Amino acid sequence: MASSSKTEQKKMLILKSSEEEEFEIEESIAVQSGTIKNMVEDDFTLIPLPNVDTETLIKIIKYMKKHGEKTKSNEKDIEEFDKEFVKKSFTELKELVLAANYLHITSLIDLLCQAFADRIKNKSVKAIREIFGIPNDFTPEEEAEVYEQHKWAHEEGKEHIDHSAY
């Protein structure tokens, strides 16, 4: 950092979770979130996040801190971090992706969606419904029709079709 006659004080923000817990974070790191950036531009320093619980917020802050210090030399390091970051249960990933979406952190949304895609790619219809909590709104006849049209896709091929919801 270039030195100047006055030492620059790093601007800090406070993020507040839905459970009213507060976390201090450098503004330069927090603005990776588009939502937070907008609030900062409107002169907020205390940022209430009623849609994000404490546990999830802690993870998101960890992500932003790691990605905030991105340089040419630590790309591999960050890749490793991202790989480990997504090794979580589907429930945790869902909480994270909803929070990342609300906070508009594009790189995190992409990371999480890719993780979802990689993990659900070979799963069965039943497993997906369970993971995402989706009710089946087809009648048995309708469902049979859609199944028949794409029968090849339900058959075991090179990839094994996985029925677990984890």
Place this chain on the structure above:
Amino acid sequence: MERRSCKLYVCEEIITNILNRLPSKSLARFKCISKDWRKYIAEIYRCRLQWPKPYQLGFFCVEKRLKSRFFFSSKESSLVIGTSLDESISFIGERVYVVASSDGFLLCNKLKSRQRIYYVYNPATRQRLDVPKTQILMDDPYVGFTVKETDGSVSFTIVRYGVHQPYFHDLHYSVTIESFSSETNIWTATLDAPIRFYPSRDETSSSSACAVDEVFCWLCNEAHWVTVYDSVKKCFWTLGLPDQMWFSRGSGCLGLSGGELCFASNSGTTISCWRLNNFPSRDAVWVWKYNIDVATVVQKCREDFGLGGGNALGFKVRNMVFHLALPDILYLQIRSKVISYNVKTSTAELVHEFGEAWRKTVHYKLFSYEWPQWPPLQ
């Protein structure tokens, strides 16, 4: 504050983001999940339909007559087909090597069959069609292969002619040309077809043709013309090339892009690209389209080449292939990497790294592989 239940409702935007990263088999299966998911997937298909046709999926790469391998030409293309492509062509069950590709099908030669046994193979559906043995023995023939789809059924034509025993009489050469049509299922040979110039070929140039409506074209790399065979009128003719000065020092490539014949000539430092107007009429004329500076392309990918601020001298372009649908994109094989260069946006992208010493990649032949069909829309 009450914790949310574990059955979280994930919004449409995120579901679509996730679905867009899945291959077609997964998407087809997930249509059964719910009416909403069926709707989201239909929307994804609709967007993908706007991708250019033919959709360039990637390249089969063949080294001399050894095993084939495959690589995708973009991230999206791997999403179309996922893992259901038989990339090593091993499912065909014979030891083969690729000699031509057209419309999602490959023409393969059986190893050690003295080039007399061919298969037409679809690596996506794994269907194999055995072509009857050729009538004539030819040593390393020029081959042409074209597939036509009409109303759900597929027909194809294969032509082949040998170049090592032409004989000269009455001021022209003669070659024997053999052709096969899936409609008749037999090989017919035309002996002594007159051909004006002696077709010659070096090791690196391609023996497979570009075909436009049953008219096949081969580039004579050593010489300066294109040999054309009209399989309907059953005659050969010769098409001159536009850029003879530079061509004599470098290399060239002929290809189809957006249904039109294109030619690229590489002088070592510059690549000039031309498109043929009015083909297959004999008054076809080459129109210059653009020039590419090789050093500029290498600079744009300098990190991929491990270059610092160094210059790009000595980066020989081994192979050039036109994008099947988009005339502004050219694929260049430089050293042991394949780079795609978009002339319109001046952007270069690393498509594939062979991961081998570049000396080994000198004889690689690339065959464009395309996905001609989309999953049927519901």
